Structures are given as structure tokens and as C-alpha cells.
Amino acid sequence: MAELVVVGFDNPTDADRVLTELTRLQKEYLIDLEDAVVAIRGLDGTVRIKQSVNLVSLGAASGGLRGALWGSLIGLLFLNPLAGFAIGGAVGVGSGALSGSLIDYGINDDFIKAIGQTLKPETSALFLLIRKSQPEKVLAGLAGFKGHVIRSSLSPEQEARLQAALARAHPPSPSEGVATAGAMAAP
Secondary structure (H helix, E strand, C coil): CCEEEEEEECCCCHHHHHHHHHHHHHHCCCEEEEEEEEEEECCCCCEEEEECCCHHHHHHHHHHHHHHHHHHHHHHHCCCHHHHHHHHHHHHHHHHHHHHHHCCCCCCHHHHHHHHHHCCCCEEEEEEEEEEECHHHHHHHCCCCCEEEEEECCCHHHHHHHHHHHHCCCCCCHHHCCCCCCCCCCC
16 A cells, blocks of 8 residues: 655755655665655745646557557558558547546645645645655665655654654755755655
8 A cells, every 4th residue: 555745845946856866766676656746835825736747748658659559450451551550649649648637646636736735935845655665765865855744644653753854854065966855754
């Protein structure tokens, strides 16, 4: 079962930087993210949401590929595979984009918007849906950013460990190069 963790940050860039570090840790198989979303509240109070998976373009690409394949096969039956490829591809792109725009994958959009409206101006939040992780290694890799747990589905003990790690985070020194972040644990 996936765990939901929402971590708030005191500036608008930290959530993006934490997500970048988590993506690196995912390539090392230390964490498996099902979904990740960044919400940033600007000075004017508007909330900008950045999804980690663009379902419209993903649906259009896969729909186009399937449509082109089926169009070519049907075109072969009528001795015009190129026309079938073109028509099938166009229909596939359209239907794939439509289905991608209608799917709500991962973290509920209404939940993200509701939490985003509670953020202070010039702050950010990172929403994570975590399939599995190596908590100690992930927290060690994300030790450079200070944040606070807004919501989680973790056990009280796990949430307390995560909050403690986020509270003792220290800003990276200039000699550390690119900053890392502090934001999560899962069973």
C-alpha cells in the first residue's frame, strides 16, 4: 500500500529541489514514487501546481502509437497501409489526449488544491505517493532542507521520525555544491 506524505517548505524553490533529489534517489532504487506533485503559492496568492506525470501528452503518445499500428493493419486489408497509418495515428493521438486529460492518476487534484490554498505566500509543498522506500538512506540523502510535515498516512512513530529529521535539517555549506533536501520516510 502506498503512503501519502505532504511536506511544506518556507520558500518556493525547495519543493522542486527535493523532488529533483528524490528522482535521483529513485534511480538508485532507494525510493519508489507512484506520484509526486509540487504546489507553489505565489505572492499574489495563486497556487501553481506541477504534476510529475503529464497525462495528456502521455495519453497522446501512446494513443498515437496504438492508432498508427491498428490503422496500418486495417490499411493492409484495404491495400492502403500508409493512409491507414496516418488516419489511425491521428485518431489515436486525439483519443489518447482526451483520455489522458480525463484520468486523475495518483494524488487527488482536489486534495492538492485544498492544501495549496492553506500555504502561506512564497512557500511550497511537495506531495508524495510512495510505494516503498529505504527511510534511513532517503532521509540521509535529503538532509539539507528544512521542512514540516503537513499531512501523512504514516504511522505516528514514522511521522515523528520524519518530522524530527526535517526539524534538524541544516542548510548546505557552499562547498557542498548543489543543495539536497529533507522530506520523507515510508515503511
